[in-house]
Amino acid sequence: MSNHNRHERAQGSPYAPHTPEDTAAMLNAIGLESEAELFDVPAEVRFEDELGIESRSERELRAELSSTLAKNADLTEFLGRDHHTHYVPSLIDELSERSEFLTSYTQYQPEITQGFLQALFEYQSLVVELTGLPIANCSMYDAATALGEAARLAGRVRQASGTRVLVPEILHENKRAVLENYVDGTDLTVHTYPMADGTVDVEALAAAADEETAMIYAENPTVHGTIESRLADVGDVADDVEALFCLGSDVVALGLLTEPASVGADVVVGEADALGLPTAYGMGLGLFATREAFLRQVPGRLVGAGEDAAGKRAYTLTLQTREQHIRKERATSNICTNQAWVALRTAMHLAWLGPDGLVDLASQCVREAQSLAERLSELRGVKAPVHDRHHFREFLVRTDQPASAIANDLEASGFAVHVVDDHRLQVCVTDVNAAATDALVAAFEEAL
Amino acid sequence: MNHDQARYGDDERYEPLLSEKDTTSVDVDEQSPLPDDLTRDSLELPGLSEPEIARHYTRLSQMNWSVESGPYPLGSCTMKYNPSFTEDVAADPNGAVHPDRSEASLQGTLEVLHGLQDYLARIGGMDAVTLQPPAGAAGEFTGILVAKAYHESRDDDRSEVIVPASAHGTNFASAAMAGYDVVELPSGEDGRVDLDALEAAVSEDTAALMLTNPNTVGLFERDIVEIADIVHDAGGLLYYDGANLNALLGRARPGDMGFDVMHYNVHKTFATPHGGGGPGAGPVGVVDDLVEFLPSPRVCETEGGYELCEPEQTIGKVHGYQGNWLVLVKAYAYIARLGDEGLEDASAKAVLNANYLAEQIDYEIPYEPFHHEFAATAGDRDAADVAKRMLDYGVHPPTTKWPEFVPEAMLTEPTEAESRASLDDLAAAFNAAMADSIEDVESAPSKTTARRIDQAAAARNPRLSWHALGDEE
Numbered sequence: 047m048s049n050h051n052r053h054e055r056a057q058g059s060p061y062a063p064h065t066p067e068d069t070a071a072m073l074n075a076i077g078l079e080s081e082a083e084l085f086d087v088p089a090e091v092r093f094e095d096e097l098g099i100e101s102r103s104e105r106e107l108r109a110e111l112s113s114t115l116a117k118n119a120d121l122t123e124f125l126g127r128d129h130h131t132h133y134v135p136s137l138i139d140e141l142s143e144r145s146e147f148l149t150s151y152t153q154y155q156p157e158i159t160q161g162f163l164q165a166l167f168e169y170q171s172l173v174v175e176l177t178g179l180p181i182a183n184c185s186m187y188d189a190a191t192a193l194g195e196a197a198r199l200a201g202r203v204r205q206a207s208g209t210r211v212l213v214p215e216i217l218h219e220n221k222r223a224v225l226e227n228y229v230d231g232t233d234l235t236v237h238t239y240p241m242a243d244g245t246v247d248v249e250a251l252a253a254a255a256d257e258e259t260a261m262i263y264a265e266n267p268t269v270h271g272t273i274e275s276r277l278a279d280v281g282d283v284a285d286d287v288e289a290l291f292c293l294g295s296d297v298v299a300l301g302l303l304t305e306p307a308s309v310g311a312d313v314v315v316g317e318a319d320a321l322g323l324p325t326a327y328g329m330g331l332g333l334f335a336t337r338e339a340f341l342r343q344v345p346g347r348l349v350g351a352g353e354d355a356a357g358k359r360a361y362t363l364t365l366q367t368r369e370q371h372i373r374k375e376r377a378t379s380n381i382c383t384n385q386a387w388v389a390l391r392t393a394m395h396l397a398w399l400g401p402d403g404l405v406d407l408a409s410q411c412v413r414e415a416q417s418l419a420e421r422l423s424e425l426r427g428v429k430a431p432v433h434d435r436h437h438f439r440e441f442l443v444r445t446d447q448p449a450s451a452i453a454n455d456l457e458a459s460g461f462a463v464h465v466v467d468d469h470r471l472q473v474c475v476t477d478v479n480a481a482a483t484d485a486l487v488a489a490f491e492e493a494l
Numbered sequence: 495m496n497h498d499q500a501r502y503g504d505d506e507r508y509e510p511l512l513s514e515k516d517t518t519s520v521d522v523d524e525q526s527p528l529p530d531d532l533t534r535d536s537l538e539l540p541g542l543s544e545p546e547i548a549r550h551y552t553r554l555s556q557m558n559w560s561v562e563s564g565p566y567p568l569g570s571c572t573m574k575y576n577p578s579f580t581e582d583v584a585a586d587p588n589g590a591v592h593p594d595r596s597e598a599s600l601q602g603t604l605e606v607l608h609g610l611q612d613y614l615a616r617i618g619g620m621d622a623v624t625l626q627p628p629a630g631a632a633g634e635f636t637g638i639l640v641a642k643a644y645h646e647s648r649d650d651d652r653s654e655v656i657v658p659a660s661a662h663g664t665n666f667a668s669a670a671m672a673g674y675d676v677v678e679l680p681s682g683e684d685g686r687v688d689l690d691a692l693e694a695a696v697s698e699d700t701a702a703l704m705l706t707n708p709n710t711v712g713l714f715e716r717d718i719v720e721i722a723d724i725v726h727d728a729g730g731l732l733y734y735d736g737a738n739l740n741a742l743l744g745r746a747r748p749g750d751m752g753f754d755v756m757h758y759n760v761h762k763t764f765a766t767p768h769g770g771g772g773p774g775a776g777p778v779g780v781v782d783d784l785v786e787f788l789p790s791p792r793v794c795e796t797e798g799g800y801e802l803c804e805p806e807q808t809i810g811k812v813h814g815y816q817g818n819w820l821v822l823v824k825a826y827a828y829i830a831r832l833g834d835e836g837l838e839d840a841s842a843k844a845v846l847n848a849n850y851l852a853e854q855i856d857y858e859i860p861y862e863p864f865h866h867e868f869a870a871t872a873g874d875r876d877a878a879d880v881a882k883r884m885l886d887y888g889v890h891p892p893t894t895k896w897p898e899f900v901p902e903a904m905l906t907e908p909t910e911a912e913s914r915a916s917l918d919d920l921a922a923a924f925n926a927a928m929a930d931s932i933e934d935v936e937s938a939p940s941k942t943t944a945r946r947i948d949q950a951a952a953a954r955n956p957r958l959s960w961h962a963l964g965d966e967e
C-alpha cells in the first residue's frame with residue numbers, strides 16, 4: 047500500500063486532525079483506554095472482517111479517475127430530452143465554489159446564513175418573474191420529481207376534485223415512470239391524452255377530461271422540442287372540469303415562450319439546471335412555482351423576507367409547518383436535502399445573462415434548431431423537423447434508412463444523437479454544440 | 495472565540511437584492527424569431543455587469559457560515575470537512591456527459607458508478623445498490639417502494655410501516671408518501687426501542703420497521719438482533735436509515751444486523767459538500783431477495799464491459815435520469831481516499847470527538863452511551879435561545895429542540911473533522927452560552943450578519959419574492 051497520509055500519522059482518515067497524543071489525551075479525558083471501547087456494539091453484530099477497500103493517495107486518485115473517465119468516448123453531443131446544457135460562464139464555478147456557499151447546509155440558523163438565504167430568495171424571485179406565478183420554492187431534485195410533487199399537490203387541494211392525472215402522449219418515458227411512483231401511494235392514476243402533430247390535440251384533450259380529472263399536464267416545449275400554440279385553450283379545458291393546469295417548461299424557454307400565468311397555469315414545473323450546470327449525467331434542478339392559493343400545500347423549502355431585531359430586512363426559511371421535520375407523515379412532501387447549490391448557480395447564471403442575454407440565448411435555441419433541421423432535410427431520405435411546428439432546441443428527424451444504423455455511424459464519426467424509434471432520430475442544438483453543426487450535417491450525409 | 499461576521503448594506507438591509515441593483519425590462523416580441531402568439535410580451539430581470547455580479551455573490555458568501563468557517567455540529571447532519579480534491583475529480587470534463595449516450599460510449603462513467611455500488615454494498619453489508627435516489631429522503635421513499643413491491647409480488651397485502659417516535663421526520667413522510675399508514679413506536683425509557691412495545695405493534699399488516707442505528711440520540715440499538723427477529727417473524731422487512739452511519743464504518747454493518755434495505759446519505763457519511771441544502775445523494779442497498787425490485791437501471795458488469803440493466807420486477811424510476819452524478823463521483827473519491835483503515839478511523843474519531851466534547855460541557859446528557867452524536871439538554875433554558883447565543887462565540891450551534899423526547903434538546907454531532915483545540919473552543923461556547931445572563935441569551939445574536947430574526951412574523955406575512963416586498967422600499 048502506498049504511503050497515503052500527508053503526515054506520518056497512523057493509517058487513518060487524512061481528514062481527522064488528531065495526533066496520537068491528542069487521541070490518547072482525549073481517551074484519557076473520557077476515562078477510556080482504547081478506541082474500541084467507544085463502541086457499544088454487541089459482539090454478535092460487530093464486523094471483524096475487512097471491507098476490502100484499498101486507500102489511495104489524492105494524487106493517485108486524481109490520476110485513476112482521470113484515466114477511468116477518459117474511457118468515455120469523445121463525442122459531440124446533440125442530445126437533449128429534459129437534460130439540456132448551455133455555456134456556463136467561468137464566473138459561476140468561481141463564485142459558487144466559494145467554500146462559504148459550498149460547505150454550508152440548510153439555513154436552520156438564519157442570522158448566520160443570510161448570504162445563502164438571500165441567494166435562494168433571489169432564485170425564487172427569478173422563477174416568479176419567469177413564470178408569472180407568485181410562489182416558487184427553492185428547489186426540487188429535477189423536473190420529473192417536481193412533476194410528481196405537482197400531481198400530489200393536485201390530489202391534496204380542495205380546488206381540484208377527482209383522481210385522474212392527464213399527461214401528454216409525447217412525454218419523456220422516465221418522467222412518466224417517476225410520476226407513476228410519486229402517485230403510487232395515493233388514489234391518483236395517470237392517463238394519456240393524444241397529441242396532434244407534436245402538440246396538444248385540444249379537442250381530444252377536452253374529450254378525455256372530465257370531473258374525475260384532478261390535473262392536466264402539458265409541456266412547452268415538449269420533449270420533442272415542439273412549441274405549443276394553444277396553451278390558453280388547455281387552461282380553459284382544465285378550468286371547465288375544475289382540474290389544475292400544470293405546465294412543464296425550462297428556465298431558458300421561459301425567457302421567450304408564452305408566460306405560464308397568462309394561460310392559466312396553476313403550477314409550473316420543469317428543468318432549471320439548463321442554466322448553471324454543465325452536462326452532469328442527468329443531475330438536475332427541479333423548478334416548482336404555483337399560485338398563492340396553494341401556498342400552504344407547496345412541497346419543499348421556502349425562503350421568506352422578514353425583519354431582524356435591528357429593524358433590517360433579513361431572510362429566513364418560512365412556513366416550515368408544511369415540512370417533514372415538523373409535520374411528519376402529514377407533511378406536504380418528504381423532501382429535506384434538495385438542490386440548493388444548483389439553484390444558487392442557476393440564479394447566478396440568470397443574473398449573468400440578464401434579460402437581453404436570456405432572450406438572446408432562447409432565440410438562438412429557436413434559430414439553431416430551425417436552421418439545422420432545414421439543412422438535414424436537404425439530405426436525401428431525410429425529413430426534419432417531423433412535426434410541422436416551431437421548435438425549441440430540438441426536433442425529430444425522419445430517416446428512410448434505419449435510425450439506429452445512422453446513429454451508430456454518427457457515433458463512429460464522433461456525434462451522439464438520440465434514437466426515438468425505427469425511423470426517427472432526435473437532434474438537439476444549443477450554443478454549446480452549434481459550432482459543430484457543419485460537421486454533423488457532413489457526417490449525417492456520410493452515414494446515409 | 496472572537497467572531498464578527500461580515501455585514502454589508504445600509505439602514506434597510508444587509509445587501510441590496512439583485513433587483514434593487516438593477517431592473518431592466520425588455521420587449522421580447524421585438525427580439526424574438528417566433529410569431530407573437532408563441533412568446534411572452536416582456537421580461538424584467540436584473541441587468542448587471544459581471545464585476546457587479548462577482549461582488550454581489552462574494553459579499554453574500556461572506557455573510558454565510560460553512561464547515562470551512564468553523565465548527566458546524568448540527569446533529570444528524572454530519573457536517574464534516576469536504577476534501578477539496580473531490581471537486582477537481584467531479585469537474586473532469588470527460589465526466590460531463592449526457593445520460594442518453596450509448597453505454598459503449600460511457601464506459602468510464604459506468605465504471606465509476608459500478609465501483610461506488612460495490613463500495614457501498616461492502617460498507618453496508620448489502621448485496622446490491624442503486625445510486626438513483628437524489629437525496630436521503632428520496633432513498634427512504636425508494637426503499638419503502640422496494641419493500642412494497644416485494645410484498646405485492648408475494649400477494650401479501652400489508653398496510654403499515656412502523657417508525658419509532660425518535661426517528662427523523664423524513665421516515666414518517668416517506669412511508670406516508672408510499673401510501674402506508676404510519677404506526678409510531680414510543681421510545682423505551684432507556685431511549686431505545688422497547689421490545690414489548692414492538693411486539694405489540696407488529697402484525698400481519700406490518701410492511702416494515704424503519705430504524706436508525708445508532709438512533710437519533712446516538713445510542714446503539716443493542717437488541718437489534720431481537721428487533722430483526724420480531725419484524726421478520728411478523729413477515730415485515732427491516733429498513734435502515736443511513737443518516738447515522740458515520741458512527742459505524744467498518745465496525746458494524748446494517749446487513750449483518752438483519753436489515754433488508756437501507757439508504758446511505760453520501761453527503762453526510764462520505765463527505766460531499768452540503769451546498770447550502772443540497773444536492774445530496776441517497777443510494778439504496780438491499781439484500782438478495784429485494785434486488786429484482788430496485789429502480790431501473792442499475793450498472794452491471796459483463797464480460798464486454800459495463801452495461802445498464804433493468805431489474806426484472808423493477809419499481810421503475812425515482813429520478814428523471816440516474817441521480818446526482820456530481821455528488822456520487824465525489825463520494826467514490828472520498829471512500830477510495832480513506833480505504834478500510836481510514837473509514838474505520840473516521841468513525842472512531844467521530845465517536846471520540848462526541849464523547850470528548852460531551853465531557854467538556856456543563857450540560858446534562860440524559861441518554862448514554864452515545865456514539866457520534868449526543869442530545870444535551872438546555873435544562874430550564876430555551877434551547878433555541880442558547881443556540882442563538884452560541885452564534886456570538888463563533889460556532890454554529892447544534893440542532894435544537896429535536897428529538898422531541900429530550901427536553902430542550904441540543905443534538906450535537908461534531909464529526910471527526912474537529913481538532914481537540916476546536917472542540918475545546920466549541921465546549922467553551924456551549925458553557926459560556928449557558929452561563930451568560932438570560933438577557934444576553936434572549937437578545938443574542940449580535941455578532942452575526944443579522945440580529946435575531948422574527949421567524950413567526952415572517953411566517954404570518956409570507957413575502958417570498960422581491961415582487962412581494964412592494965411598499966417596503
